[in-house]
Amino acid sequence: xxxxxxxxxxxxxxxxxxxxxxxxxxxxxxxxxxxxxxxxxxxxxxxxxxxxxxxxxxxxxxxxxxxxxxxxxxxxxxxxxxxxxxxxxxxxxxxxxxxxxxxxxxxxxxxxxxxxxxxxxxxxxxxxxxxxxxxxxxxxxxxxxxxxxxxxxxxxx
Amino acid sequence: xxxxxxxxxxxxxxxxxxxxxxxxxxxxxxxxxxxxxxxxxxxxxxxxxxxxxxxxxxxxxxxxxxxxxxxxxxxxxxxxxxxxxxxxxxx
Numbered sequence: 001x002x003x004x005x006x007x008x009x010x011x012x013x014x015x016x017x018x019x020x021x022x023x024x025x026x027x028x029x030x031x032x033x034x035x036x037x038x039x040x041x042x043x044x045x046x047x048x049x050x051x052x053x054x055x056x057x058x059x060x061x062x063x064x065x066x067x068x069x070x071x072x073x074x075x076x077x078x079x080x081x082x083x084x085x086x087x088x089x090x091x092x093x094x095x096x097x098x099x100x101x102x103x104x105x106x107x108x109x110x111x112x113x114x115x116x117x118x119x120x121x122x123x124x125x126x127x128x129x130x131x132x133x134x135x136x137x138x139x140x141x142x143x144x145x146x147x148x149x150x151x152x153x154x155x156x157x
Numbered sequence: 158x159x160x161x162x163x164x165x166x167x168x169x170x171x172x173x174x175x176x177x178x179x180x181x182x183x184x185x186x187x188x189x190x191x192x193x194x195x196x197x198x199x200x201x202x203x204x205x206x207x208x209x210x211x212x213x214x215x216x217x218x219x220x221x222x223x224x225x226x227x228x229x230x231x232x233x234x235x236x237x238x239x240x241x242x243x244x245x246x247x248x
Contacts, residue, residue, distance in 0.1 A: 045209035050217065052228075084240075091233055094226050109222035112206075125208030128218040135229050142236030149244045 018068040026068030033061035041136045045125060051132040055139025062144050071151055080148060083141045090138025094131055101127075 017023065041054035066074040098109040106113025111127025112120030182189035199212055199220070207215035217225055 045211055045214050047211060048213075050214055087233060087236055091226075091229055094229055098222075098226070109226070111219065117208075119208075121205055121208035123208075124206070124219055128207065128209055128214060131218050131222070131225075132214075135225070138229050138233055142232050145236050146239045149239050152245055153243065 017070045023068045026064050030061050030065050030068075033064065034058060037061060037136075037140075041132060042129070044132050045128055051135025052139055054132075055136040055141075056143060058136070058140040059143030059147070062140075063147050066147070066151065071148075075148075078144060080145075083145050083148065086137050087141035087145060090134040090136075090141070093134030093137070097127055097131055097134075 018026065037054050037058035037060075040049040040057055041051065044050035044054070062074060062078055065077070097111065097114075101110045101113050102108055104113045104115060111124035111131075114123045114127055116123040116126040182191075186192065199216055203212050203215040203220075204210060207219040209215050209219075
């Protein structure tokens with residue numbers, strides 16, 4: 001029995017892609033899953049939805065892409081560095097909206113003070129939407145990042 | 158012996174919780190304490206104050222914006238921690 005070292009990564013190079021059925025159905029489904037994720041993100045103010053749910057749906061689309069086409073192909077569309085930038089952009093957008101509200105004379109995160117739209121209510125609607133986009137970006141990037149981290153433990157090319 | 162103690166303590170806590178259930182207010186009771194404090198303000202004022210028809214989103218992102226900011230920070234921190242602990246390759 002071979003002991004597996006904790007510090008040394010298991011170096012094993014093999015091609016991991018799904019079957020032709022998996023790849024064909026994934027190539028049809030992935031765009032619709034991503035579109036559905038964007039719909040949930042934008043629709044959050046009107047009905048069920050919002051940043052957290054949309055982020056998870058978008059991440060699920062990319063994880064399905066990995067399951068079908070392999071990690072190498074997914075990392076061409078969504079490089080690890082881009083994922084890390086996206087993950088930190090979300091809180092930046094959120095805190096930025098809060099600071100922007102202070103600059104325009106309100107309290108922290110008081111979207112009604114922002115000069116958007118015609119009334120404070122409309123300004124706060126746009127503020128909520130922008131903040132939801134930030135949340136969705138962070139959740140999506142973190143889900144994909146955790147998935148990459150677990151998938152990269154074994155060297156799969 | 159320890160297993161029986163665990164089963165006994167679980168049964169005891171279940172009995173305590175079950176004893177408290179009849180005293181809970183009915184679901185959707187307008188006179189329940191949870192519905193008398195801020196819920197009325199949310200239902201009446203969330204559209205004119207936040208501009209979004211979805212009360213849940215108005216509460217989540219506007220009235221409790223600090224809380225949601227904290228949640229986002231928690232998710233971000235969790236992801237960074239996983240990165241630091243188990244990431245092998247940084248490219």
